[in-house]
Amino acid sequence: MGAATYAAEAHRQDLRKATAIPYLSHLWSVAALVMEHGGDDQQVAAALLHDVAEDHGGAARIADIAERFGPEVARLVEGLSDSLADTDAGExxxxxxxxxxxxxxxxxxxxxxxxxxxxxxxxxxxRAIEADLRTVGPALWQRFTVTDPADHLWYYGSLLTALHAKVPGPLGDALRRTISSIEALARTDTSNGRP
Structure with missing residues (x-):
């Protein structure tokens, strides 16, 4: 079983927040970006698998990924996860x-x-947040567990700082431009009296 099939099986019932878009579309998009920016096969596999442990299986899933796809892919996936709690098991x-x-x-x-x-x-x-802010406006923030746009702006601004030296060039520039656009759209919504 390849990484794409493994990810499709793990996320088979998952959708992007408050949409009918299969979650797998996000994984394919991230994998495509990794390829476009010079990532190797292991990084592409990690892109496809990056939310599997975080969303379905926690640390046990990392062990399974190591067995199936090798220790480097597992290391990458673990490094991309903000939680290894097994929420499927009630953690x-x-x-x-x-x-x-x-x-x-x-x-x-x-x-x-x-x-x-x-x-x-x-x-x-x-990019998804930016597009949705343009189409649905500030109602977008209600899709998230944390609904205050200031929290999301803090996070994305902090990501820029954390990744700045490690992701130079076109990828870093694209991330910076997109986050700047989100910040401008959020400010516009607030200044227009929209929540």
Whole structure:
């Protein structure tokens, strides 16, 4: 079984937040970005698998990925995860801000291989937020567990700082432009009196 099939099986019932879009579309998009920015086969596999452990199986899933796809792919996936709680088995993830703060601190320690895949993941998520802000406006924030746009702006701004030195060039530029656009759209919504 390849990484794409493994990810499709794990995420078979998952959708993007408040949409009918299969979650697998995000994984394919991240994998495509990794390829476009020079990632190797292991990084592409990690892009396809990057949310499997975080969303379905926790640390046990990392062990399974190591067995099936090798220790380097498992290391990358673990480095991309902000939680290894097995929510499928009833474990609870830490609160959102705590997880994000830990992940941001972790990004300061990761190598460029993890940073590349992480930046591609965050870029695809940021592009989705940007597009949805343009079409649905600030109602977008209600899709998330944490609904205050200031929290999301803090997180994405902090990601830029954490990834800046490790992701130079076109990928870093694209992430910076997209986050700047989100910040401008969020400010516009607030200044227009929209929640």
């Amino acid at each position: 609870t993830k830490a609160p959102w801000r705590e997880r994000k703060q830990q992940y941001l601190a972790h990004l300061g320690e990761v190598d460029e291989r993890v940073a590349l895949v992480s930046a591609c993941d965050k870029l695809h998520n940021a």
